[in-house]
Amino acid sequence: MTAELRKRCENKCELCGAGPELIAYELPYSGDNHENEIMVCHTCHEQVVTPAKMDANHWRCLNDSMWSTVPAVQVMAARMLKRLQLESWAQDLTDMLYLEDELQAWVDAEADNAEEESVATLDSNGAVLEAGDNVVIIKDLNVKGTSFVAKRGTAVRNISLTNNPEHIEGRVNGTRIVILTCFVKKS
Numbered sequence: 366m367t368a369e370l371r372k373r374c375e376n377k378c379e380l381c382g383a384g385p386e387l388i389a390y391e392l393p394y395s396g397d398n399h400e401n402e403i404m405v406c407h408t409c410h411e412q413v414v415t416p417a418k419m420d421a422n423h424w425r426c427l428n429d430s431m432w433s434t435v436p437a438v439q440v441m442a443a444r445m446l447k448r449l450q451l452e453s454w455a456q457d458l459t460d461m462l463y464l465e466d467e468l469q470a471w472v473d474a475e476a477d478n479a480e481e482e483s484v485a486t487l488d489s490n491g492a493v494l495e496a497g498d499n500v501v502i503i504k505d506l507n508v509k510g511t512s513f514v515a516k517r518g519t520a521v522r523n524i525s526l527t528n529n530p531e532h533i534e535g536r537v538n539g540t541r542i543v544i545l546t547c548f549v550k551k552s
Contacts, residue, residue: 370404378406379438380445381426392437392444394474403437413445416528421452431462436471439464443472448528486530492551494533496526500549502537513538520552 367389377384383406390410392401405413412419424445431442443462449455464472486494489503499522506515521535521544532543 370402373435374404377404378409379403379433379435380405380409380430380441381423382429383408390441392441392471394471400435401437403435403441413441416448419448421449421455424449425454427455428458431458436468440468440471443468444475447472451527484530486526486533486546488549488551489547490550494524494526494546494549494551496524498524499552500524500533500535500544501552502544502548503550504548506544506548508537508540508542511540511542513540515542515544521549 370389371387374387376387378387380403387404387406388410389402390405390413392403408423412423427442427445430438431446433439433442443459443464446455446459446462450459488494488500494500499520502515502517502519502521505517508515515537519537521533521537523535525534527534527543531546533546533549534541534543536542537544
């Protein structure tokens, strides 16, 4: 099978175009309807399997790969765009992407399974945080990119969860910021 994949991809990563050292990557949650392997470079592979190592700028290549004629490549591009949904350029690409219903179901299968396997977002005391909860900041925090400090005891209402269980989003002094969960407690 790998020889067929190499021929199909012309010895280039099917996501970013790098080559020639490639790995066959099997898309999880694929069902039986499609060939579910793609050829990827080491950089793409590492970032796909270890989301914590993701470099958003590397994935700007999805602008090209999302238009592939290979269903598995389209699905993987759509999945990566979903992971990068906080990036404005990724949201723009997602808005342009059209997938047949069958392929969209394949994309969504990963999200459905991820919800089942997701790690809970916990505050500093181990209490489970959910979107819409109210929290209190337990330590003075310098807010990057601004000139203010989020003071200890500040209430943050109606928080939002992020893809990272160690981060939440909320408004402090009228500015929407990302806060580490280890510095908040549920109120």
